[in-house]
Amino acid sequence: MLAHTEESVLEDAVLTLARERAEDLGATPVPPSVGALLSLFTQMLDAKTVVEIGTGAGVSGLWLLDGMRADGVLTTIDTEPEHQRAAKDAFRSGEIAPGRTRLINGWGLDVLPRLADAAYDLVFVDTSPADHPQFVAEGVRLLRPGGVIVLHNALLGGRVADPSQRDATTLAVRAAARAIAEDDRLTKVLLPVGDGLLCASRSE
Numbered sequence: 001m002l003a004h005t006e007e008s009v010l011e012d013a014v015l016t017l018a019r020e021r022a023e024d025l026g027a028t029p030v031p032p033s034v035g036a037l038l039s040l041f042t043q044m045l046d047a048k049t050v051v052e053i054g055t056g057a058g059v060s061g062l063w064l065l066d067g068m069r070a071d072g073v074l075t076t077i078d079t080e081p082e083h084q085r086a087a088k089d090a091f092r093s094g095e096i097a098p099g100r101t102r103l104i105n106g107w108g109l110d111v112l113p114r115l116a117d118a119a120y121d122l123v124f125v126d127t128s129p130a131d132h133p134q135f136v137a138e139g140v141r142l143l144r145p146g147g148v149i150v151l152h153n154a155l156l157g158g159r160v161a162d163p164s165q166r167d168a169t170t171l172a173v174r175a176a177a178r179a180i181a182e183d184d185r186l187t188k189v190l191l192p193v194g195d196g197l198l199c200a201s202r203s204e
């Protein structure tokens with residue numbers, strides 16, 4: 001069933017190449033189902049401003065940009081210059097105008113505090129699940145009313161749902177989900193696609 005879900009999403013030559021490059025670099029790309037959902041979200045939000053933590057080789061970035069407005073700008077953060085070079089190549093191959101991407105080299109938790117409050121339509125987190133609680137705090141601050149935060153790896157291959165798992169990363173991912181559930185401004189849903197996508201929209 002899951003294989004069928006992934007196979008039902010068609011990726012073009014640019015995405016296929018970016019995916020291969022990502023695998024070679026060890027920057028595990030989002031699966032096609034997650035990519036397609038990101039495109040759907042950015043389209044529904046008419047997104048002009050998006051922040052991504054975990055650029056990788058640009059697979060999720062291509063999907064996000066696919067649904068964004070033609071004048072939309074993707075700000076994407078990664079610690080690895082080599083990954084971001086690959087992402088830049090992918091964006092160029094996808095004929096994305098250079099002004100539509102802002103690639104920032106650095107740690108998500110160092111960069112996010114420098115970004116403006118309530119200025120973003122969507123925040124996508126695809127890295128470092130141990131930092132999910134801090135990414136939620138910072139990410140929600142960045143959202144405009146109606147904006148959406150999306151965290152990948154919200155299921156950690158099943159560990160999050162298994163009460164016997166109590167390692168630090170699993171506890172952090174659960175704490176992030178709890179923080180979202182307890183925030184009255186947020187409406188959330190946990191989707192079992194990819195490694196689990198926790199999505200929440202901000203009402204005010």
Ligand SMILES: C[S@@+](CC[C@H](N)C(=O)[O-])C[C@H]1O[C@@H](n2cnc3c(N)ncnc32)[C@H](O)[C@@H]1O
Binds near residue numbers: 107126
């Ligand atoms: C799973 S890959 C991202 C894949 C990408 N979203 C895609 O679908 O193509 C995670 C990326 O996050 C980067 N990374 C790891 N920890 C980070 C952190 N704390 N802040 C920013 N980037 C980080 C890694 O270098 C890697 O490129």
